[in-house]
Amino acid sequence: MLLQLETSYRPATDLGYLLHKNPDRLHSKKLAFGSAHVFYPVAEPDLCRAAVLLEVDPIGLVRGKRPFQSGTLGQYVNDRPYVASSFMSVALAQLFSSAMAGRSRERPELVNQALPLKASLPAISFRGGQELLQRLFAPLGYQVEAERLVLDPKFPAWGEGRCWSLQLAHTLPVAKLLQHLYILLPVLDNEKHYWVGPAETEKLLAKASAWLPDHPEKDLIVRRYLKYQGGLTRIALARLAPEENPDPDGNERQKDAEEAEVERPLSMNQHRHAEVLSALKACGAQSVLDLGCGEGRLLRELLREKQFQRIVGLDVSLQALERAANRLHLERMGERQRQRIELWHGSLTYRDKRLKGFDAAAMVDVIEHLDPPRLAAFQRVLFECAQPKTVVITTPNREYNVRWKSLPAGHVRHRDHRFEWTRSEFEAWAAPVAEEFGYQVRFGPVGPLDEEVGAPTQMAVFDRN
């Protein structure tokens, strides 16, 4: 991967003093993950360009990792050796630590001086569009030129990928440019090659406290830099602007975060949970199943209600259950409270004796994650085998999708949605099911009602005859 920095300041070769790297030599440095080289393709009085070439060891990336972790780092076929990312940030910090800290023995007067600078990166990995690039760099004063690279010229139909070429131009001190790159390269990439822990917050504050507090995209930068780690994000945001109230939903996981971004204006989760909760309370249930409980957001609200003496969250994902246990603090819950709640690993397409005998079951935005051909099996698991007295099911109302500004036409709201139903499709599924298994069913909207397309979410409540 390559980064080039150039200046047209005269004498341009002073760049060498600022970077502490002599333009007439090759500078090589061994790093933990490969080697970095600095050289100068151009070193004239009116133009000086320094190049940072980073060779990441592709075998080392994979070997010695914990067993075959998923994600890009576990692969030999990997863009990491070629795109500028957090590896480049680490290299910059090690190659140019003095420059980044704003120290220069030979040219101390230049350190704080704004110089005409240009940074060019032939390949970066970036999740976002031109507009986001502007939002990230324009507030800092950069002129941005970026181009998204085609994936493969032999297969034009594949279009473009995540790889971009990027050029940034601005007049500013070298140290600032380096700091901006240090923070923003991983933010563009939205990945880190190492574990993000509390130390990362410190690095962020050290390199960015001068300019980030006033950046309009501060939240996004912090969230991405800290890899959506809720706790760290909240701390960092609080320390950057103590007077502001940190975003309470900052700890969304990425995939869910996307859906949330679509639905953001309404905080649909709150609507859904309020509606489901009131339906569950109204039916007088004392024991409740939360089918597909995920990370346990509904469970938390159920726990607050004394009415529910037995609460069980079921999910097919062990990871989700682990996170639910953490979020609900099951470990340190009082014994009496702890006895009210259980988390079970299970599936909605396998008959499960444990599910029998509950007063009510809730399925909040879960059914759309089932493959349509498996619905028949699911129906029997829930209505024939488990047979709760009341069943509350919510699912997105597809008709409403036209109202989501950020959702391209024809798309579903979440990558894993196998279908999204219109109101009449939902009813066409639910009514015969109720009939077959001896339930009465009624339908209702969840969220603000739009005259034409209904509410964003729809709900069905089944009562056993």
Next chain:
Amino acid sequence: MQLDVPDFSLVVLIGASGSGKSTFAATHFLPTEVVSSDVCRGLVSNDSNDQSATADAFALLHYTVGLRLKNRLLTVIDATNVAKEDRRKLIQLARQYHALPVAVVLDLPERLCSDRNALRPERSFGRRVVRHQRSTLRRNLRGLAREGFRRVWKLKSEQEVEAVEVVRQPLWNDKRHDHGPFDIIGDVHGCFDELVDLLQKLGYKFEKGAGQAEGNWQVQAPQTEEGAQRKVIFLGDLVDRGPKTPAVLRLVMAMVREGAALCVPGNHDDKLRRKLEGRKVKIAHGLEQSLAQLESESEEFLDQVRDFLRGLVSHYQLDRGRLVVAHAGLKEDMQGRGSGQVRQFCLYGETSGETDEFGLPVRYPWAMDYRGRATVVYGHTPVPEPEWLNRTICVDTGCVFGGMLTALRYPEKETVSVPARQTYAQSVRPFDSETEGSDPPGSDSSLSAQQLQDHQLDLEDVRGKRFIQTRLRRNIRVHEENSAAALESMSRFATDPRWLIYLPPTMSPSETSSRSGMLEHPDEAFATYRNAGVSEVICQEKHMGSRAVVILCRDPQSAERRFGVDTGEIGVVITRTGRRFFDDLELEHALLSRLQMAAEGAGLWAELSTDWLCLDAELMPWSAKAQALLRDQYAAVGSAATASLEASLESLSLTRARLHDEGIHALWKRQQSRQESVARYCQAYRQYCWPVQSLEDLKLAPFHLLASEGAVHADQDHFWHMEILARFCAQDSILLATQHRSVSLADLESCKQAEDWWQQMTAAGGEGMVVKPKDFVAKGKRGLLQPAVKCRGSEYLRIIYGPEYLMPEHLERLRKRGLGRKRSLALREFALGLEALERFVRREPLRRVHECVFAVLALESEPVDPRL
């Protein structure tokens, strides 16, 4: 004295402290069979005489006894047990697990007990304790039988105790040594003529015996080819409703007497017994006919009938426990056990306590929950057709109601029926509609009971740690965390389990080659098999696409009949993780229709007498399924690498022109060679991609014809598969026959030719080849051999190990790769996959097939280097 102890019983020793219980137990039973209260006391308190630990000690004792009885183990209780309430809990445990409780009372003189205690320093309690224990014991000694003990032995002196010989007797229902073969006949209900018809149809011959009464005949049983006599088993309900109850009784009694038949009692027989014993019973449900017909019979005959019925045993376990017969069926946890409850179940089945709209008790559908290994054959409930459900079958086909009289031939498992000559009685419940209590919804469909039940799989059958028995490998273990992972994958992504009768095993590469510039080479593959004693292997071209398993049915009706899928689909194409290959179901249907025609054209349906096929294949192009992977990983890396290296080279060229520095020059050279690697990498993946606009752009290359009706073709060698599939592939341009050649491993020339062939293929951009022993299932000195190893070309491996893997410093490190786990995994998955198919072909319940397929998926979640 001989103590005949049933070999599955709870033996309760009763006697005061010092009466010699422990010695008695140690003399006659295994140490592990004896559960002692003193030992339990010691376990919970470190002091076997600590009376304050009594409550915990007995909790432990009862728990231990419960587990042993659950496992059908004879258990001896070594505790004083002198008080009635102490024994009550033990009787309860015996009943709960259907064990026979028997008592051995050691009623020895008080003095003897006390003297013995005095010799043991830890028993410091006085004589009063023993006296008190003995008086408690004697107070209710006579009531022991009433408490529930089936046998009570009392030993009153040291001599008597010494003279005891304990003999273990098998339970009456234990006929596991009897292997048959059997003809198991459902409810006869006095239909003598039909019984004779059926027995004759089954090959039994009759001779009139002494006396003139109908049924008083000698029966000659047919012989099997091996010379074994077939034997009849009557499933009870011989009597009532029908016209010739006495004749039926006469015949059956004679056959049982002569050892030509076994008979278990039905509820009607039991009621007649009670009537004949002079008890008050309600004369209804056909008993009136039996009594009227028996009126003219002699007193002597009636006594014989009574004794015969009295002697019937509730059920039998036969053929090493693989077969259980009982009138109303029997749950697994009652088989081969004895209790009032077991007898009750055998006679009546289990009822839910409700009654249906005809006023008949609603039966609990025990067969739906049956998970036992034994086949259970039963009658009791008339059904229009005998149908298998979870290894159980009801063969009462309502002869007396005008249906048929049916026998199940065992071990053949075929049914043989004769029609009723007339309708002798009217069924209260319309007998044509199957009213088995709680039929699953949708029972109006044409699917079988098993298929309807199979629509729903039970979590209990897949979750947790499991051991799976396969024909090729015993005890394949699935760890709990792997089955948890599989549950998620199966639930969220896999296709309908009814289609999922096979998942392919993973395949190991050949051993790592030490040739320069190579990771894999055919030499190592040949050497592996040569060393294992294989003489001939087949080399098959390895297609670079995506693995696909194809289930193909001749028409929607066969799909429904054989797979229970009634959606009109004619098959499915699935990936190696059980997902549907195509999101576009129309495309899938179009492909399957073409395959259907090809199978028709090649005459496969007739040749294999089947209406379905299971194929193992590779579907191309790679880009058809791996589009996302290609875009997000392969092309993404290609474009990034190309852009990055181009810029680096440009930058270095400028620098080189400016400075004469060796380091710069070396760096430039290096980037040049990296650029070349990347170009070759892009070239490598591009070969396996082409746009798919229509069906014509797809290529399917089948290489195993895994199974068809009645057969898993693992007994055919790979040349058979290649030959039959080549004929299939010739039918359609979207089918691609797999190039292959035979290699004789002893012949170096033959190996060399195969190596050249491999060189040519890989040089032309091919992925490489797969080397398999000629036999589908090959065994060597150390057991099952790898069913296949792959040998991939060095250019292809760029897309596995990265564009620059051939750079010497990288290659050296990549050579260190362990194949052990991968190979072990491949064997286990191979055994499981074939087992799944074999179970499917044997028409076992879906859960048994699913168990294996689920296990393959679970094993796939084990951490193994995905690049191997």
